[in-house]
Amino acid sequence: MLSVVDITKERLPFGKVDSIYCDPPWNQTVLDRFYKIAGAGISPQFDFFVEKLVEVCLRHCQGGTWMIEIGKENLGVLIDKFSRKSERTAHVYVTKYSSGYGYLVVFPPRNRVMPARFPVIGGVKLVRTALLAFGNGSVLDPCCGCGTTFLAAKKLKREFFGNDINRNKIEKLANRYALEIVTT
Ligand SMILES: C[S@@+](CC[C@H](N)C(=O)[O-])C[C@H]1O[C@@H](n2cnc3c(N)ncnc32)[C@H](O)[C@@H]1O
Numbered sequence: 001m002l003s004v005v006d007i008t009k010e011r012l013p014f015g016k017v018d019s020i021y022c023d024p025p026w027n028q029t030v031l032d033r034f035y036k037i038a039g040a041g042i043s044p045q046f047d048f049f050v051e052k053l054v055e056v057c058l059r060h061c062q063g064g065t066w067m068i069e070i071g072k073e074n075l076g077v078l079i080d081k082f083s084r085k086s087e088r089t090a091h092v093y094v095t096k097y098s099s100g101y102g103y104l105v106v107f108p109p110r111n112r113v114m115p116a117r118f119p120v121i122g123g124v125k126l127v128r129t130a131l132l133a134f135g136n137g138s139v140l141d142p143c144c145g146c147g148t149t150f151l152a153a154k155k156l157k158r159e160f161f162g163n164d165i166n167r168n169k170i171e172k173l174a175n176r177y178a179l180e181i182v183t184t
Helices: 028-038 048-062 072-084 123-134 148-155 167-175
Strands: 019-022 064-069 091-097 100-107 138-140 160-165
Touching: 019 048, 019 123, 019 148, 028 048, 048 064, 048 160, 064 072, 064 123, 072 138, 100 160, 123 148, 138 148, 148 160, 148 167, 160 167
Parallel strands: 019 064, 019 138, 138 160
Antiparallel strands: 064 100, 091 100
Protein backbone atom coordinates (compact mmCIF):
# COMPACT_ATOMS: atom_id res chain seq x y z
CA MET A 1 0.00 0.00 0.00
CA LEU A 2 1.36 3.42 -0.99
CA SER A 3 0.69 7.12 -0.37
CA VAL A 4 1.88 10.50 -1.61
CA VAL A 5 2.32 12.68 1.48
CA ASP A 6 4.72 15.42 2.53
CA ILE A 7 5.59 14.07 5.99
CA THR A 8 6.27 17.60 7.27
CA LYS A 9 2.69 18.63 6.53
CA GLU A 10 0.36 15.64 6.73
CA ARG A 11 0.00 12.35 8.54
CA LEU A 12 0.38 9.04 6.77
CA PRO A 13 -2.81 7.04 6.08
CA PHE A 14 -1.36 3.92 7.74
CA GLY A 15 -1.54 2.35 11.18
CA LYS A 16 1.20 0.78 13.30
CA VAL A 17 3.89 -1.39 11.70
CA ASP A 18 6.57 -3.74 13.01
CA SER A 19 9.60 -2.09 11.38
CA ILE A 20 10.46 1.16 9.68
CA TYR A 21 13.31 1.47 7.24
CA CYS A 22 14.13 4.88 5.81
CA ASP A 23 16.83 6.39 3.62
CA PRO A 24 15.97 10.10 3.97
CA PRO A 25 17.46 13.24 2.41
CA TRP A 26 20.62 13.96 4.43
CA ASN A 27 21.05 17.74 4.26
CA GLN A 28 19.29 20.95 3.26
CA THR A 29 20.62 20.97 -0.31
CA VAL A 30 19.39 17.45 -0.96
CA LEU A 31 16.04 18.24 0.68
CA ASP A 32 15.66 21.36 -1.50
CA ARG A 33 16.39 19.24 -4.59
CA PHE A 34 13.74 16.64 -3.73
CA TYR A 35 11.13 19.34 -3.12
CA LYS A 36 11.96 20.94 -6.47
CA ILE A 37 11.75 17.65 -8.38
CA ALA A 38 8.44 16.82 -6.66
CA GLY A 39 7.08 20.31 -7.46
CA ALA A 40 6.28 20.62 -3.76
CA GLY A 41 7.11 24.32 -3.25
CA ILE A 42 9.59 25.74 -0.77
CA SER A 43 11.24 23.05 1.35
CA PRO A 44 11.27 23.42 5.14
CA GLN A 45 14.40 23.81 7.27
CA PHE A 46 16.29 20.54 7.46
CA ASP A 47 16.08 20.16 11.26
CA PHE A 48 12.30 20.59 11.08
CA PHE A 49 12.18 17.83 8.44
CA VAL A 50 14.19 15.47 10.69
CA GLU A 51 11.96 16.29 13.69
CA LYS A 52 8.90 15.33 11.62
CA LEU A 53 10.57 12.15 10.36
CA VAL A 54 11.29 11.07 13.95
CA GLU A 55 7.65 11.84 14.86
CA VAL A 56 6.49 9.55 12.03
CA CYS A 57 8.75 6.77 13.34
CA LEU A 58 7.47 7.17 16.90
CA ARG A 59 3.82 7.31 15.80
CA HIS A 60 3.92 4.23 13.57
CA CYS A 61 6.46 2.01 15.26
CA GLN A 62 6.03 2.31 19.00
CA GLY A 63 7.48 -0.77 20.65
CA GLY A 64 9.19 -1.92 17.48
CA THR A 65 12.35 -1.27 15.56
CA TRP A 66 13.11 1.61 13.28
CA MET A 67 16.15 2.08 11.17
CA ILE A 68 17.39 5.15 9.42
CA GLU A 69 20.12 4.96 6.86
CA ILE A 70 22.28 8.04 7.04
CA GLY A 71 24.90 9.20 4.64
CA LYS A 72 26.18 12.03 6.82
CA GLU A 73 26.80 12.44 10.52
CA ASN A 74 24.85 15.71 10.90
CA LEU A 75 21.68 13.79 10.11
CA GLY A 76 22.58 11.29 12.86
CA VAL A 77 23.06 14.13 15.37
CA LEU A 78 19.61 15.56 14.57
CA ILE A 79 17.93 12.14 14.71
CA ASP A 80 19.53 11.56 18.11
CA LYS A 81 18.37 14.99 19.35
CA PHE A 82 14.75 14.51 18.29
CA SER A 83 14.48 10.89 19.39
CA ARG A 84 15.61 11.52 22.99
CA LYS A 85 12.02 12.10 24.05
CA SER A 86 11.26 8.48 23.09
CA GLU A 87 13.92 7.33 25.59
CA ARG A 88 15.26 4.99 22.94
CA THR A 89 18.93 4.16 22.70
CA ALA A 90 20.20 4.34 19.16
CA HIS A 91 22.71 1.82 17.86
CA VAL A 92 24.85 3.13 15.07
CA TYR A 93 26.44 0.74 12.60
CA VAL A 94 29.02 1.76 10.05
CA THR A 95 28.21 0.01 6.81
CA LYS A 96 30.27 -0.33 3.67
CA TYR A 97 28.81 0.90 0.41
CA SER A 98 30.20 0.72 -3.08
CA SER A 99 30.71 4.50 -2.80
CA GLY A 100 32.40 4.39 0.62
CA TYR A 101 31.06 4.16 4.17
CA GLY A 102 27.66 5.13 5.49
CA TYR A 103 25.82 4.73 8.77
CA LEU A 104 22.80 2.75 9.78
CA VAL A 105 21.02 4.01 12.90
CA VAL A 106 18.85 1.38 14.57
CA PHE A 107 16.38 1.97 17.40
CA PRO A 108 15.75 -1.56 18.70
CA PRO A 109 12.84 -2.76 20.80
CA ARG A 110 13.54 -2.45 24.52
CA ASN A 111 15.63 -5.25 26.09
CA ARG A 112 16.89 -6.43 22.73
CA VAL A 113 20.53 -7.47 22.50
CA MET A 114 22.00 -5.90 19.40
CA PRO A 115 24.61 -7.51 17.14
CA ALA A 116 28.06 -5.98 17.60
CA ARG A 117 28.76 -5.75 13.91
CA PHE A 118 26.61 -5.29 10.88
CA PRO A 119 28.52 -6.11 7.72
CA VAL A 120 26.48 -5.27 4.62
CA ILE A 121 27.02 -3.89 1.16
CA GLY A 122 24.19 -1.60 0.12
CA GLY A 123 20.96 -1.31 -1.84
CA VAL A 124 18.30 -4.00 -1.57
CA LYS A 125 20.78 -6.35 0.11
CA LEU A 126 21.46 -3.82 2.86
CA VAL A 127 17.77 -3.29 3.55
CA ARG A 128 16.99 -7.01 3.44
CA THR A 129 19.81 -7.81 5.87
CA ALA A 130 18.68 -4.99 8.18
CA LEU A 131 15.05 -6.11 8.11
CA LEU A 132 16.06 -9.69 8.80
CA ALA A 133 18.38 -8.74 11.65
CA PHE A 134 16.16 -6.29 13.47
CA GLY A 135 12.52 -7.04 12.99
CA ASN A 136 9.72 -9.10 11.56
CA GLY A 137 6.23 -8.41 10.20
CA SER A 138 5.10 -5.32 8.31
CA VAL A 139 7.48 -2.64 7.05
CA LEU A 140 7.02 1.10 6.51
CA ASP A 141 9.27 3.42 4.52
CA PRO A 142 8.08 7.06 4.86
CA CYS A 143 10.42 8.28 2.06
CA CYS A 144 10.42 5.17 -0.14
CA GLY A 145 11.32 6.75 -3.50
CA CYS A 146 11.57 4.12 -6.22
CA GLY A 147 11.16 1.26 -3.76
CA THR A 148 14.42 -0.28 -2.52
CA THR A 149 12.75 -1.04 0.81
CA PHE A 150 9.70 -2.43 -1.01
CA LEU A 151 11.90 -4.88 -2.96
CA ALA A 152 13.58 -6.02 0.26
CA ALA A 153 10.22 -6.45 2.02
CA LYS A 154 8.84 -8.33 -1.01
CA LYS A 155 11.75 -10.77 -0.97
CA LEU A 156 11.06 -11.43 2.71
CA LYS A 157 7.30 -11.73 2.03
CA ARG A 158 6.51 -8.88 4.41
CA GLU A 159 3.62 -6.48 4.09
CA PHE A 160 4.83 -3.08 2.85
CA PHE A 161 3.61 0.49 3.40
CA GLY A 162 5.44 3.12 1.38
CA ASN A 163 5.20 6.87 1.05
CA ASP A 164 6.98 9.61 -0.85
CA ILE A 165 6.44 13.30 -1.58
CA ASN A 166 7.09 12.58 -5.26
CA ARG A 167 3.91 11.37 -7.00
CA ASN A 168 5.81 10.20 -10.12
CA LYS A 169 7.93 7.76 -8.13
CA ILE A 170 4.92 6.40 -6.24
CA GLU A 171 2.85 5.97 -9.41
CA LYS A 172 5.69 4.13 -11.16
CA LEU A 173 6.06 1.78 -8.20
CA ALA A 174 2.29 1.27 -7.99
CA ASN A 175 1.94 0.51 -11.71
CA ARG A 176 4.92 -1.78 -11.87
CA TYR A 177 3.97 -3.94 -8.89
CA ALA A 178 0.17 -3.49 -8.87
CA LEU A 179 0.18 -1.68 -5.52
CA GLU A 180 -2.71 0.42 -4.24
CA ILE A 181 -2.27 4.18 -3.64
CA VAL A 182 -4.35 5.39 -0.70
CA THR A 183 -5.14 8.98 0.30
CA THR A 184 -5.24 10.58 3.75
C1 LIG B 1 17.43 9.20 -0.67
S1 LIG B 1 15.84 9.17 -1.42
C2 LIG B 1 15.22 7.57 -1.03
C3 LIG B 1 15.60 6.59 -2.08
C4 LIG B 1 14.88 5.28 -1.90
N1 LIG B 1 15.50 4.48 -0.87
C5 LIG B 1 14.78 4.53 -3.23
O1 LIG B 1 14.88 3.32 -3.23
O2 LIG B 1 14.57 5.18 -4.25
C6 LIG B 1 14.87 10.19 -0.32
C7 LIG B 1 13.41 10.30 -0.71
O3 LIG B 1 12.77 11.16 0.22
C8 LIG B 1 11.68 11.78 -0.44
N2 LIG B 1 11.24 12.95 0.35
C9 LIG B 1 11.89 14.12 0.49
N3 LIG B 1 11.19 14.95 1.28
C10 LIG B 1 10.07 14.27 1.65
C11 LIG B 1 8.94 14.61 2.46
N4 LIG B 1 8.83 15.79 3.05
N5 LIG B 1 7.96 13.69 2.62
C12 LIG B 1 8.06 12.48 2.01
N6 LIG B 1 9.09 12.10 1.23
C13 LIG B 1 10.10 12.99 1.06
C14 LIG B 1 12.28 12.13 -1.81
O4 LIG B 1 11.31 12.37 -2.80
C15 LIG B 1 13.15 10.91 -2.10
O5 LIG B 1 12.50 9.97 -2.93
